Structures are given as structure tokens and as C-alpha cells.
Amino acid sequence: MTDTLRAFSSPWAGHPKGSSEYRRILFALACAGVATFAQLYSPQGILPEISESLDVTADQSALLISVATLGLAAAVLPWSIVADRIGRLPAMRLSLIAATTFGLAVTVCPNFTGVLVLRALEGAALGGLPALAMTYLQEEIAPAHTAVAAGTYISGTTIGGLSGRIVAAPFTQWLDWRWGVASVVVLSALAATAFMLLTPAPRGFRRARREDRPSLAYVLWANLRSPQMLVLYVQGFALMGGFVTMYNYLSFRLQAPPFLLPSSLIAFLFLAYLAGTWSSRRAGIIAGTRGRLPVLLVSIAVMVAGVLITLVDSLPVIIVGLVVLTIGFFGAHSIASGWSAARARVGRAQAASLYNLFYYAGSSVVGWAGGVVFIHAGWTATALLVAGLAVIAGGCAATVLRSR
Numbered sequence: 001m002t003d004t005l006r007a008f009s010s011p012w013a014g015h016p017k018g019s020s021e022y023r024r025i026l027f028a029l030a031c032a033g034v035a036t037f038a039q040l041y042s043p044q045g046i047l048p049e050i051s052e053s054l055d056v057t058a059d060q061s062a063l064l065i066s067v068a069t070l071g072l073a074a075a076v077l078p079w080s081i082v083a084d085r086i087g088r089l090p091a092m093r094l095s096l097i098a099a100t101t102f103g104l105a106v107t108v109c110p111n112f113t114g115v116l117v118l119r120a121l122e123g124a125a126l127g128g129l130p131a132l133a134m135t136y137l138q139e140e141i142a143p144a145h146t147a148v149a150a151g152t153y154i155s156g157t158t159i160g161g162l163s164g165r166i167v168a169a170p171f172t173q174w175l176d177w178r179w180g181v182a183s184v185v186v187l188s189a190l191a192a193t194a195f196m197l198l199t200p201a202p203r204g205f206r207r208a209r210r211e212d213r214p215s216l217a218y219v220l221w222a223n224l225r226s227p228q229m230l231v232l233y234v235q236g237f238a239l240m241g242g243f244v245t246m247y248n249y250l251s252f253r254l255q256a257p258p259f260l261l262p263s264s265l266i267a268f269l270f271l272a273y274l275a276g277t278w279s280s281r282r283a284g285i286i287a288g289t290r291g292r293l294p295v296l297l298v299s300i301a302v303m304v305a306g307v308l309i310t311l312v313d314s315l316p317v318i319i320v321g322l323v324v325l326t327i328g329f330f331g332a333h334s335i336a337s338g339w340s341a342a343r344a345r346v347g348r349a350q351a352a353s354l355y356n357l358f359y360y361a362g363s364s365v366v367g368w369a370g371g372v373v374f375i376h377a378g379w380t381a382t383a384l385l386v387a388g389l390a391v392i393a394g395g396c397a398a399t400v401l402r403s404r
Contacts, residue, residue, distance in 0.1 A: 242307070
């Protein structure tokens with residue numbers, strides 16, 4: 001009994017790799033990644049059908065993705081404040097329950113404006129997971145294994161993004177897009193339930209006394225004035241914005257001549273996400289021995305190569321480019337997101353939330369702007385926009401960041 005009390009009163013060192021709690025946390029967060037990102041991106045593979053059903057243009061239909069990610073970006077900081085008070089795990093559970101409720105409401109809303117509002121609310125509710133997952137890992141997992149754990153969580157998000165797109169498409173083809181979205185909500189509810197049942201009781205969270213908490217303004221300024229932290233946030237904005245742009249408008253390109261592919265077949269292109277499932281975890285493993293910065297820069301270079309490959313008007317070549325792009329993006333995202341939480345000197349939850357704010361702001365802003373470029377200038381200009389953003393992100397990282 002005395003040993004048990006001493007273990008709980010001593011500084012928490014985190015669950016070691018290989019322990020049952022370590023495995024439960026990783027599997028639970030993988031389920032949470034599925035629940036979050038399946039809902040967030042479920043309309044992406046069926047945007048042409050939504051565009052036709054609601055009588056809106058391609059860039060307007062893409063707003064279903066942009067408003068959700070914008071809502072998520074706006075909510076990550078509030079979620080981090082809530083989590084500082086009630087705990088990371090309760091906040092993440094509340095996030096998933098609220099998101100599932102709004103997701104179901106989307107399926108019965110009759111008009112485009114209402115759907116946009118509900119998608120924004122759904123995104124805001126989903127913000128609790130990406131805002132807190134990295135902080136939760138830093139608190140519960142032994143420091144030597146957090147890079148690998150972060151990569152495993154990102155792998156779960158890739159499976160979620162893939163599941164949402166793959167599941168929605170056939171239901172849309174057989175019935176309509178509302179049934180497609182509803183099927184994803186049901187899948188997400190099941191994954192959320194698994195997350196809630198699997199997560200062990202938190203050990204690393206310590207609720208700070210009110211007088212000991214630094215002000216939010218101080219925490220934000222401390223992170224935003226750090227050149228290294230700011231460059232990590234630039235990675236999220238530029239790389240995610242470009243990645244979403246590619247996936248948003250590839251469906252429109254492939255449904256047009258000379259390809260003329262149906263949406264049910266296009267949905268299978270999202271299987272490229274499985275490459276990101278592999279690369280995100282692999283990047284974390286390599287970073288543990290080679291350092292984060294080299295892995296980040298190589299991943300960005302791979303992403304740029306994938307973007308340029310998609311310029312070729314050949315479906316097999318485009319598929320190869322999409323796989324290469326996805327490998328590079330998720331490798332870079334795995335490193336940058338985990339690094340932002342590990343490198344923070346004050347307000348770790350808020351620092352990780354700032355990364356997610358920039359990340360989803362990039363998804364919203366660049367995802368929409370890429371549509372304007374696509375409509376007026378075509379695929380080549382869109383791909384060059386994405387490649388340019390990635391080059392800028394890589395240049396900033398190479399100039400400012402120093403691997404530890």
C-alpha cells in the first residue's frame with residue numbers, strides 16, 4: 001500500500017512503451033482519430049454530388065470542408081482552456097459527443113446555408129480532439145516514446161480521413177449524399193464509443209490553481225514570439241492547406257474529360273491515405289534516431305515531388321503522384337504537430353492548439369482559395385500553388401529550426 005501511494009505521489013514519468021496502458025492509449029487515440037476525421041472530411045469525396053443536389057458551384061460546395069475546418073480552427077484554443085479545467089480526457093469525450101450530434105443534424109437539414117452552419121458547429125465540436133491529443137500524449141506517455149506515439153495517433157487520423165471518404169461514396173451512389181454522410185456519422189459514433197471505453201484513467205494531468213495559471217494572452221504571446229514555434233505553425237498552415245486543396249479538387253478534375261470517372265470509382269483514390277498511415281508512424285520512428293528536422297525536410301520534398309507528378313494527364317501517373325504526396329504530407333505533419341507540443345516552454349496545451357489553429361486555418365483558407373485558382377486557371381496552376389506553399393514551408397524550417 002505504501003509503495004502504491006509513493007508511486008502516485010512521485011513525479012509521473014509516463015507509461016512506458018510496451019505496457020498495457022501504452023497500447024490502450026494508442027489504440028484509443030487511433031479510434032478517436034477515426035471518429036474525428038471521418039466526420040470532418042466525409043463530404044470531400046462526394047462534393048460533385050452535393051454541388052448538383054444543392055445547386056451550388058464547385059468552390060461553394062468545397063465550403064462544406066472549409067467551414068468545418070475553420071470552425072475547428074476557431075475552437076482549438078477554447079477547448080484547450082476547457083481541458084485545463086476539467087482534464088484532457090473529459091474534454092475529448094465531450095468533443096466527440098457534441099460532434100456526433102451536429103453530424104446527425106447535417107443529414108436532415110434541407111438547405112445549403114443551414115448545412116454550412118451545422119458543419120461549422122460540427123467542426124468546432126471536433127476541435128477538442130486535435131487540440132488535446134498531442135498534449136494528452138505528452139502527459140501520459142514516457143518522453144522517449146512520444147514521437148512514435150504521436151505518429152501512431154496521426155496514423156489513426158489518416159484511417160479516419162480515408163474511412164469517411166470511402167464509406168460515404170457508395171451510399172451516395174446508391175441513395176444520395178445525405179445517406180452517405182449519415183453512414184459516416186454512425187461509423188464515427190462507434191469509434192468514439194471505443195475511445196471512451198479504452199482510455200485508462202489519466203495520470204499526468206495536474207489541474208493548476210487559478211493563481212498559478214498564466215494568462216491566455218501571456219501563453220499565446222510566449223509561443224507566437226518564438227521563431228521556432230512560429231515556423232512550426234507555418235508548416236501546419238502551408239502544408240495542410242495545399243494537401244486539402246489537392247484532394248478537394250482532384251474529384252472535379254477526374255470527373256471531367258478526358259477521365260470521366262464516376263464518384264464511386266474516384267472514392268477509391270482516397271486509399272492513398274493508407275500511405276500516410278504508414279509514413280506518419282515511420283516518420284516518428286526515424287525522428288527518434290535521426291532528429292526531427294531532417295525527417296521534416298525530406299517529407300516536404302517528397303510532398304512537392306508528388307504534387308508535380310499529378311501534372312501528367314495519365315490516371316496511373318496521377319495515382320502515383322497522389323500516393324507520393326500523401327506519404328510526404330503525413331510524414332511532415334507527424335513531425336511538426338508532435339514537435340510543437342514537445343518544444344513548448346509554457347502552456348503546452350495552448351501551444352499544441354495554436355498549431356492546430358494554423359493547420360485548420362490553412363485547410364479553410366487555402367482550401368477555398370485553391371478552388372478559385374482551379375476554376376479560373378485549371379489544375380496546373382492549382383498544383384503549382386500547392387508546391388510553392390510547400391517550398392516556402394520547407395525553406396522556413398531549414399532556416400529557423402534546429403533539430404534537438
